[in-house]
Amino acid sequence: MGAQDLFEAADFGRPLERQRGSTDHTNALLRGRRVAITGGTAGLGLAMVRELLSRGARVALVARRRNRVERVARELAGAHGIVGDVSRKDDIHPIALQILGALGGVDVLVNNASALGPQRLELLADTECEDFEHALATNVLGPFRLTKALLGSLAASAREGRGGIVLNVSSDAAVTPYPRWGAYAASKAALHHMTRIWSEELRAEGIELVSLDPGDMDTDLHRQALPDSNPASLKRPEAAACELSDAIEASLSRSGAARATAMEAELR
Amino acid sequence: MRAASHPARHSRHAKLLVVRPDRRIEHWRRSSLPDLLEPGDLVVANDAATLPASLSGTHLPSGRTVEVRLAGRRCLDPADVNEFAAVVFGEGDFRMRTEDRREPPPLNCGDRLALGPLTARVERLLQQRLIWLRFDGLPTEIWEGIARHGRPIQYAHVPLPLALWDIWTALAGPPVAFEPPSAGFALSWGVLATLAERGVRVATLTHAAGISSTGDLSLDARLPLAEAYRIPDTTAQAIRDARKRKGRIVAIGTTVVRALEHAGSLDREVVAGERLATQIMGAGSRLRVVDALLSGTHQKGSSHHELLRAFVDDRTLDRMDLELERRGYLTHEFGDSILVDRCRLSEQIVQPVRDRRPIHDLAMRRSERIFEDGRQRVGPQHLPAVGSRTHSPH
Numbered sequence: 001m002g003a004q005d006l007f008e009a010a011d012f013g014r015p016l017e018r019q020r021g022s023t024d025h026t027n028a029l030l031r032g033r034r035v036a037i038t039g040g041t042a043g044l045g046l047a048m049v050r051e052l053l054s055r056g057a058r059v060a061l062v063a064r065r066r067n068r069v070e071r072v073a074r075e076l077a078g079a080h081g082i083v084g085d086v087s088r089k090d091d092i093h094p095i096a097l098q099i100l101g102a103l104g105g106v107d108v109l110v111n112n113a114s115a116l117g118p119q120r121l122e123l124l125a126d127t128e129c130e131d132f133e134h135a136l137a138t139n140v141l142g143p144f145r146l147t148k149a150l151l152g153s154l155a156a157s158a159r160e161g162r163g164g165i166v167l168n169v170s171s172d173a174a175v176t177p178y179p180r181w182g183a184y185a186a187s188k189a190a191l192h193h194m195t196r197i198w199s200e201e202l203r204a205e206g207i208e209l210v211s212l213d214p215g216d217m218d219t220d221l222h223r224q225a226l227p228d229s230n231p232a233s234l235k236r237p238e239a240a241a242c243e244l245s246d247a248i249e250a251s252l253s254r255s256g257a258a259r260a261t262a263m264e265a266e267l268r
Numbered sequence: 269m270r271a272a273s274h275p276a277r278h279s280r281h282a283k284l285l286v287v288r289p290d291r292r293i294e295h296w297r298r299s300s301l302p303d304l305l306e307p308g309d310l311v312v313a314n315d316a317a318t319l320p321a322s323l324s325g326t327h328l329p330s331g332r333t334v335e336v337r338l339a340g341r342r343c344l345d346p347a348d349v350n351e352f353a354a355v356v357f358g359e360g361d362f363r364m365r366t367e368d369r370r371e372p373p374p375l376n377c378g379d380r381l382a383l384g385p386l387t388a389r390v391e392r393l394l395q396q397r398l399i400w401l402r403f404d405g406l407p408t409e410i411w412e413g414i415a416r417h418g419r420p421i422q423y424a425h426v427p428l429p430l431a432l433w434d435i436w437t438a439l440a441g442p443p444v445a446f447e448p449p450s451a452g453f454a455l456s457w458g459v460l461a462t463l464a465e466r467g468v469r470v471a472t473l474t475h476a477a478g479i480s481s482t483g484d485l486s487l488d489a490r491l492p493l494a495e496a497y498r499i500p501d502t503t504a505q506a507i508r509d510a511r512k513r514k515g516r517i518v519a520i521g522t523t524v525v526r527a528l529e530h531a532g533s534l535d536r537e538v539v540a541g542e543r544l545a546t547q548i549m550g551a552g553s554r555l556r557v558v559d560a561l562l563s564g565t566h567q568k569g570s571s572h573h574e575l576l577r578a579f580v581d582d583r584t585l586d587r588m589d590l591e592l593e594r595r596g597y598l599t600h601e602f603g604d605s606i607l608v609d610r611c612r613l614s615e616q617i618v619q620p621v622r623d624r625r626p627i628h629d630l631a632m633r634r635s636e637r638i639f640e641d642g643r644q645r646v647g648p649q650h651l652p653a654v655g656s657r658t659h660s661p662h
Contacts, residue, residue, distance in 0.1 A: 080408060081408075082412070090431075092433075093432035093433055093436070094432075097317070097411070097414070097432070097443050098415050100317060100442055100443050101349070101411035101414075101415070101443055102346060102408060102411060104345075104346040149436070149440075151457075152437065152438060152439035153315075153317075153441035156441050156472055156500075159472070159500075159502055160501070161502070201457075204461065204464050205460075
């Protein structure tokens with residue numbers, strides 16, 4: 001199954017089919033894999049950090065607020081905390097440097113950090129240009145720049161059979177024109193299309209890029225957009241984190257990483 | 269040669285001088301590189317990303333401003349970043365020619381340095397302005413301090429401050445180089461795709477490329493320092509495969525030559541693993557692994573130019589230098605390139621050889637003096653695979 005199939009499998013709006021629970025991943029495909037994730041101190045990102053660590057991955061998490069980064073790094077043994085804002089061009093290489101420094105390379109990149117754009121949902125015509133720009137900087141240019149900065153390492157990972165996977169966290173808003181979600185939705189649509197093009201271009205390098213919709217979750221971003229929605233009607237970030245981690249493992253099993261893991265197991 | 273003064277990494281106008289195995293010299297566009305390689309050839313590039321290795325700060329005992337340029341490490345282990353070899357300059361910055369820079373204040377063991385968010389201690393004085401320093405703090409704090417406070421090492425021929433994106437190659441991975449492995453600028457993702465279409469394979473190794481100038485003549489004469497490198501299993505295998513196919517091994521940059529020839533110095537087989545390259549290469553060096561080298565254009569007398577003497581005779585090198593000058597090739601890290609095939613031994617013109625000893629002998633003693641700290645004395649004769657679980661070659 002290629003990146004496009006995975007994307008279709010996500011079928012925006014419908015939750016990803018859960019393939020395995022977080023406790024029955026016996027293949028241990030993520031064990032020892034070096035994973036970098038942005039927006040890793042809250043919501044889906046934090047849930048993914050926990051899930052990936054529980055599956056044996058080495059995780060570097062990136063987020064803007066130092067106190068939150070330090071708290072998560074303190075509480076979760078094995079997590080490397082990096083302070084940085086992916087929407088800022090000048091932050092990207094220092095972030096990349098610290099990811100590569102802390103982990104020695106990267107096998108999987110999860111571009112999860114997202115911004116709504118305006119503080120609350122607005123009609124597109126009422127959206128300030130600067131707010132639109134902020135959504136694009138966080139949701140499109142940030143992932144573009146960080147992926148580009150890490151591409152050499154991802155390609156090396158693919159060559160060495162360890163991975164070379166980029167997971168961009170998308171939304172059903174990327175394909176469905178929901179009124180008042182203009183800045184966010186347009187930026188996610190751009191992220192999705194960028195993912196598809198890059199996936200085509202980098203196939204020969206063995207790098208796999210996927211864009212997945214985790215579904216409507218009970219997160220800060222969702223509360224910011226729709227403060228009155230009932231949390232009980234929303235998906236728990238932990239469930240989405242489990243599904244996305246399964247998707248990464250499915251991708252790893254295709255990328256030859258499983259073969260490398262088996263080889264390493266033999267060597268041990 | 270004029271220096272390239274703009275950080276144009278993938279310039280479409282970059283030129284490429286080619287020295288063929290029969291010593292013919294040709295001129296191409298660098299973007300034509302894939303046309304010059306054959307299906308079955310293996311391109312080996314250095315995938316080291318470059319550290320922002322210039323740290324400004326204060327020498328606390330004297331209160332004077334200093335610039336510390338990190339210049340070497342014993343290994344590539346991400347967790348082992350407390351200690352570095354470093355060159356210390358006095359006041360001023362890259363806009364001043366390195367040789368004109370002010371001397372640092374008198375340095376003593378135990379002196380404290382405040383370098384932005386980082387603090388360090390002078391552990392040992394190695395030679396003149398070359399020191400061994402030890403950062404305080406945890407590896408994650410040191411990585412953050414370097415990432416946030418460090419600037420790329422640069423020289424006066426590039427007038428504007430460089431950013432990290434100016435000096436990372438497309439394939440940049442582990443951040444272990446102190447200056448960019450700039451031959452790799454020739455490999456854009458477009459060029460890599462064309463190589464793949466032509467049936468030319470690409471592999472990487474990681475080599476901690478050191479600094480090219482210290483401003484001190486006697487110190488410069490000892491460059492390059494010992495440099496750590498790692499050859500992945502997949503690259504060692506790709507080299508074996510290419511040889512079976514009678515393909516050429518094309519090194520992208522002098523650092524790749526140094527690493528591969530170090531790894532293959534006992535046997536013709538390149539062994540995977542992590543080690544310190546200690547040899548200095550020149551006319552007396554016998555190439556056992558590399559068949560061709562893509563490199564920048566280098567000034568006569570520099571260590572990079574000396575390394576070219578392992579590939580071609582001096583008479584051909586003189587012709588090459590003349591052509592580079594006459595055709596206006598640009599030099600230094602953002603300049604034009606050369607592709608030099610190893611001239612066939614049977615045709616090699618005998619030149620006076622300055623150093624006929626084994627390639628590692630003289631240089632290793634030099635480098636050992638620089639890196640010796642009682643923990644590690646390494647050389648090709650006992651090739652320790654530092655950190656390599658899968659290979660213990662001897």
